[in-house]
Amino acid sequence: MKILILGAGGVGGYFGARLIQAGADVTYLLRDKRHQIIQSEGLVVETPNETFTLHPKSVTRDQLKPEYDLIVLAPKAYDLDDALDSVSAASSRGVILPVLNGLSHIAKLDEKFGRARVMGGVAHIAATVTSSGSVKQLTELHALTVGHRDPAHEALAREFSALCQQAAFDHTYSENIEQSLWDKWVFLATLAGMTTLCRGHVGKISDAPWGKETMTSFYAESCAIAQANGFPTKESAQQKALAMLTKSGSSFAASMLRDLTQGHQTEHEHILGAMIDYGVKKGVPCPLLKAAHTHMVVEQNKG
Numbered sequence: 104m105k106i107l108i109l110g111a112g113g114v115g116g117y118f119g120a121r122l123i124q125a126g127a128d129v130t131y132l133l134r135d136k137r138h139q140i141i142q143s144e145g146l147v148v149e150t151p152n153e154t155f156t157l158h159p160k161s162v163t164r165d166q167l168k169p170e171y172d173l174i175v176l177a178p179k180a181y182d183l184d185d186a187l188d189s190v191s192a193a194s195s196r197g198v199i200l201p202v203l204n205g206l207s208h209i210a211k212l213d214e215k216f217g218r219a220r221v222m223g224g225v226a227h228i229a230a231t232v233t234s235s236g237s238v239k240q241l242t243e244l245h246a247l248t249v250g251h252r253d254p255a256h257e258a259l260a261r262e263f264s265a266l267c268q269q270a271a272f273d274h275t276y277s278e279n280i281e282q283s284l285w286d287k288w289v290f291l292a293t294l295a296g297m298t299t300l301c302r303g304h305v306g307k308i309s310d311a312p313w314g315k316e317t318m319t320s321f322y323a324e325s326c327a328i329a330q331a332n333g334f335p336t337k338e339s340a341q342q343k344a345l346a347m348l349t350k351s352g353s354s355f356a357a358s359m360l361r362d363l364t365q366g367h368q369t370e371h372e373h374i375l376g377a378m379i380d381y382g383v384k385k386g387v388p389c390p391l392l393k394a395a396h397t398h399m400v401v402e403q404n405k406g
């Protein structure tokens with residue numbers, strides 16, 4: 104299977120590197136600056152246990168041909184339109200696997216490629232790109248869940264899953280990937296909303312007198328929106344998520360907090376704004392999500 108991965112950032116860089124180590128035929132589609140770095144220095148991956156360098160195949164958009172069976176999209180949500188332009192010379196064939204957080208990108212991809220060509224993916228990792236260009240896995244967490252959304256691409260999705268089984272990360276094949284996407288989204292909206300509002304990680308929030316209660320209410324709001332839209336998070340998954348979201352002493356925080364404190368663009372419209380839209384359409388009250396979203400809009404407008 105020939106795989107094209109758009110983006111060698113935290114998610115694309117990490118999971119792509121692990122797939123290459125496992126023998127997968129991966130090519131990266133990169134913008135000029137990242138392409139030059141990877142061509143000259145290789146793809147450097149730092150994990151909590153080791154640092155390794157790979158020399159992957161990479162192309163820029165002008166070198167692209169429609170020769171891939173699977174096209175993995177790993178840009179930030181605000182770069183999706185540019186990513187779709189960049190990949191256009193290859194995207195007349197193959198199955199598309201987006202690994203972005205949230206869900207609103209799926210509708211856009213379905214509209215462009217048709218549901219029969221768009222599978223689902225959920226990345227569970229805390230990863231970033233360092234100032235020197237390395238991909239850095241910040242914690243031991245590294246899991247990729249994929250699944251088919253249409254019988255037309257089920258065989259390819261399972262073939263890709265078999266490749267993931269060989270790679271050095273945790274992998275699950277989801278028989279209901281849209282539910283998996285919603286489960287991750289309600290968790291992330293809560294984590295991102297609360298850690299950005301409070302400018303602190305889960306442990307700090309849990310130490311505050313009303314921290315656990317507010318986190319729990321935020322999560323309940325997000326779950327109510329998922330439920331109203333036909334994707335109720337199972338009780339067992341809710342308990343597991345709440346345990347992580349309210350754990351005393353935990354240094355867990357969302358990548359949105361890292362982006363905010365480092366002055367980068369953030370995905371608040373995709374993670375918080377789109378969740379509010381789903382809530383408002385179904386008449387679900389979401390005051391905490393609206394407070395978190397308002398805070399992010401004010402922050403980003405500061406320039």
Ligand SMILES: NC(=O)C1=CN([C@@H]2O[C@H](COP(=O)(O)OP(=O)(O)OC[C@H]3O[C@@H](n4cnc5c(N)ncnc54)[C@H](OP(=O)(O)O)[C@@H]3O)[C@@H](O)[C@H]2O)C=CC1
Pocket residue numbers: 109110111112113114115132133134135136137177178179180182185186187189202203204226227228229230231232358370
């Ligand atoms: N980081 C994390 O811990 C997690 C992130 N996610 C989600 O995964 C998605 C990706 O996030 P993350 O990996 O952190 O983002 P990064 O910013 O680290 O990486 C995104 C990469 O996409 C590249 N890119 C964007 N547009 C194009 C284009 N047109 N052509 C080629 N490359 C392009 C960027 O390239 P360039 O270098 O040129 O800017 C960048 O290297 C997001 O939706 C995020 O929410 C999910 C789970 C965890």
Ligand SMILES: CC(C)(CO)C(=O)C(=O)O
Pocket residue numbers: 204226227228229291294356357358359
């Ligand atoms: C919640 C987490 C860390 C899990 O992968 C994530 O996706 C993010 O912070 O963007």
